[in-house]
Amino acid sequence: STERVAIDMPAGPSEVLVIADATANPVFIAADLLSQAEHGADSQAVLLTCDPNILEETKKELERQLVGLPRAATAKKALEHSRLILLEDIDRCIAFSNMYAPEHLIIQTEQAEELCEKVQNAGSVFIGHYTPESAGDYASGTNHTLPTNGFARNYSGVSLDSYVKMLTFQHIDEKGLERTGPSIERMAEEEELAAHKRAVTLRLEHIKNRKSK
Structure with missing residues (x-):
């Protein structure tokens, strides 16, 4: 800032990654993917699942929910470089997610609480079937200035710590x-x-x- 206070981080286009198993609702998944896709044509939305039916049903839901969406043209452009990915198991999904380091990670699985303990890199994590990313935008209370473009491997979201200068002390006898x-x-x-x-x-x-x- 002009007052020489560090308040920001490397940031780019918005992104979301959803991990879903057979218990997930494709309607919810598609809605979450589109909530990021409508941000801008350069946004990216990714689904990771080990269930082929979830993947196919989500694809259908995306097409259905796009109809009548006010920012449908923008969302369609974003979906062109978004991905629906089928992996062998949930552990592979977590490994992929940790490598990708998404700005927003949504876990829609049966054991979401346990699975989130394996998350290493993400700007903010949304746990369970009823925790949409838009709740983080507007209501759940977490800060929503988050690292994008893989920078969640190195940065955290803005918090009170971002405005505090830390000192270290050492005393050896x-x-x-x-x-x-x-x-x-x-x-x-x-x-x-x-x-x-x-x-x-x-x-x-x-x-x-x-x-x-």
Whole structure:
């Protein structure tokens, strides 16, 4: 910002990834995919499922729900580079999702709570059949400034922590330096930083000499 406060992150077109099993409702899935597709022609909506019937029914629902959608033209363009993907099992779906690192991850499975524990990379996770992404936009209370384009592998959504400057402190006593000092010296040697090593060595020698008196 103009006040030199970091408030943003790498962000791009909106995206959603839905993981669904046989218990999911294709009507809900299609609605969630379209809720991202209508954002813009460069948005991407992805379905991962291990059930071929879910995939086929979702495809039909997308076509049905597009009819009469005010932003149908925009959504259609987004769907051109969106994907419905059939994988072997839910674990493969999670692995794919963690690699993709979606801005929005919706888990519509029977064991959604347990499955979300395996999620490593996502901007925000929507758990269960009745948690649409639009709830995060407007009502559920989570911040919705989220990383896109795979940056969820490295960034979190904006939160209060985004406005806080953190300090770190360390205090090592004699016994602590005696325990950690040799390791510090070895690492300094590996980096060929003699002064780094000396800052430890001189202290260790001082401790040793004082104890020998």
